[in-house]
Amino acid sequence: MFSNWQFWALAAGAGLGTLALRIVPLVARDAIGGERIREFFDRAGYGILGGIVATSALRSGQGLYEGDPVLGSVVALSCVLAAFALSVWKGGTIVPTLLGLAAFVAAGFLYLK
């Protein structure tokens, strides 16, 4: 069993440690001010975004389709791709998100039924 101070140390240490990570680029701002550095971080940022999309879609699909994680992954990724394609084709974010989500919910409902 842990003492109370250890829980406080964990909560404060994790929070302040993460805050410190956010401060690193702030204090090194001059070093990241150039146009090429900005271009680099834009690209890295979109790589991270792509990674977040894929991993969180897989997690959601596998969480819903516990008995068949491959099917869950396929369904979730298909819904994400459909929303992406619709957004590229027609523009906007709200309608493609709602349609992609509706497809995911409908597929999940059918699976659980």
Added chain:
Amino acid sequence: MPSSKTDRLPAGEDASVWQVLLIAAGDALVVILTFLVMFMGVGQLSAEAGLNAVQTALMTSLTVAAPAQAAAMQILGNEAVASAAWAAGVVAVIIVNLRFIVMVASILSRLPETSFWRGLGGVGLISASSFAVILPRLMDDPPPRPILYCGLVGLMCSSSAVIGAVAGHQLAASVPVLVGASLGAMIPIYFATLIAKQRKKRPLMLNAFFGALLVPFAAPFMGSFALLVLPLAVAAISMLVDQRQDKGA
């Protein structure tokens, strides 16, 4: 969510806080709704690990990272590291959140020069999800008072995470599987549409594509580092390729 409504708003520093708040709330709405449910699970884990509600709120408000917090709670439950479990938990959170450095650097490069404290107010609560909302907005349709905008998006996301975590801690709340999974799926679907807003910028699309392709494959071996290392590597390679093509042309 980003909309063309901002075209009618005054640009620059003359926009009111209320106007910026409305834009930030609209953009962050999906994340706020999702965090309210997603962080209930974090609150439950935290209660099981022995943290009280205030400790849970403190940790969540500054960390705003469900995977990192879940990892810390898992370590608390590991008897092998019992005596130094809190320190191991802190290290785990910091390692999982190293990616925030790149995210904040990416956002900062699109914000105007400002003092350290104003900058900290703008990016001090950035999380993966608020980053996903903020970066496309800054690149596609920059809001008035962008530092305030970033700070408000971060604050709203952090606040909803705290509410969700404390609710999960106090109520031991659980939501139906379909509801939880659907809210979880809302994040990638919405973020994919945010990526699509930059469809005319081929390098960004390519980096997003390779990030989506490589990170899930590498995650089982590299853990949270996959989301930090691989996008940086792909960005570096794509910059080098473009540089060589420019020289060759």
